[in-house]
Amino acid sequence: MEIESEKTQPPVSPLRYNSPGELFASMPKVRDFTRHRPREDEGYIGYLNRLKASTTPEEVLTFTAFAAMPKMAIWWGYECLRLMPEYLSDSDRELLKLVADWTGYPDAENRYRAMKVALWAPKLSPVVFLALGVGWSGGQIAPNDPASPPVWRTPRAINSAVLSCLAQADLNSRTRYLAQFIKMTDTLFRIF
Secondary structure: OOOHHHOOOOOOOOEOOOOHHHHHHHOHHHHHHOOOOOOOOOOHHHHHHHHHOOOOOOHHHHHHHHHEOHHHHHHHHHHHHHOOHHHOOHHHHHHHHHHHHHHHOOOHHHHHHHHHHHHOOOOOOHHHHHHHHHHOOOOOOEOOEOOOOOOOHHHHHHHHHHHHHHHHOOHHHHHHHHHHHHHHHHHHHHHO
């Protein structure tokens, strides 16, 4: 007798939609943060390559924050921020650990813990934005608040986290970090 839980499960996509066009149609808020629109029937890799070659390659980062499923996007944002430890304070490192805890164990308790620390942070840093993204990633905003945030709130927070961290670097380093962030994006989209 075969047990249902022992059946091979199909892989889960790290992306919200099957194409960039579907994302733009279903989550129009992404248009507020990008200049370049996907072409009809353009796939993810083609669209990303076009963004990389544009005058605003940072849009690859913005698009990734919106296109990836919340947990995957937060993990990606976490990895981007970890590449820039010299720009993180001790309190940022502690909060980043809470973000990592949530990516490993994405339960409500870890989500609330990260959100609470972010809300009471004395300074709005890139890591605080990322932790707010964790808090808005799904479910109730707080244990006693049944409201759910809009779906664009987490991607917007992740985008703010990654771009604001990148903006802290001097111009020479910024180019190198941008290339590293985009390389991680390539890996994420090639999983799909």
